[in-house]
Amino acid sequence: MAGTLTPERTAARLCELSSDARAAVLLDAAGAMVGFSDTDKERAHGLGDLTRQLLETVDRATRDWNAEPAEQIEVQVSGGAVFASRTPRWTLAVVARRAALASLMLYDLRAVLGELEGGPPIRRSTSAAEGAPGPATEEAAASESPVPELGHGAESEDSR
């Protein structure tokens, strides 16, 4: 459902989506922390402060680059990686495992921020074993229109 993601839930949502995410924080445009995934508030505030410092340092470091301000940041260190993504309203940062794929993490960050800003919700697939709502048999799958709207339209036209 669109618009159900709240700023408070955003960081936790990111950690749900990505198994490589260990902790995430969401800051608003003023740099105040509005959401975190961690249960330990002290740790979350520590991460929030460091995220603010990270962005300030990046902005200082790239000031002379004659380019737009960085939208996403990736810091790879020996024990893990930090990724941050920002929009004019929000900054979402995540600490990930070292093995995390940068492109996937950055994509997830952008997708979650997009969902927070009213974009389409991220769809997660579930396997048939988990009781997915989709058709479970080949026959049912074959009878289902690949474009549901067209299928319904055709049915309604037939009934007229």
Add this chain to the structure above:
Amino acid sequence: MKEKRKGPIARAAGLAEGVAATVRRMQREREPRILVYDETGYARLVQPEARGHERLLEIGEEMVSIAAGEDGERPRHRRAGRVAEKPRRRTKRPASEDDE
């Protein structure tokens, strides 16, 4: 087009080349680095001699160590003066008769 190797020595050499390339790639991936992306997804590397590079790595390490917390996956410090912590080696204890 890559020339096809045929002999056993050439095949072994090809394997060794592959392993060496993998090791090199893994080492390169483990190196600390900072990348910034613009809105189009274009990535730029913050060079090690660039202003703020050292500080950015420090912040990254601090964030990782805070998040590691209970996970126990601790970062090895990169800077000189700090002793790199060796990860504990986990060896599987062979099942003895007492265990059964």
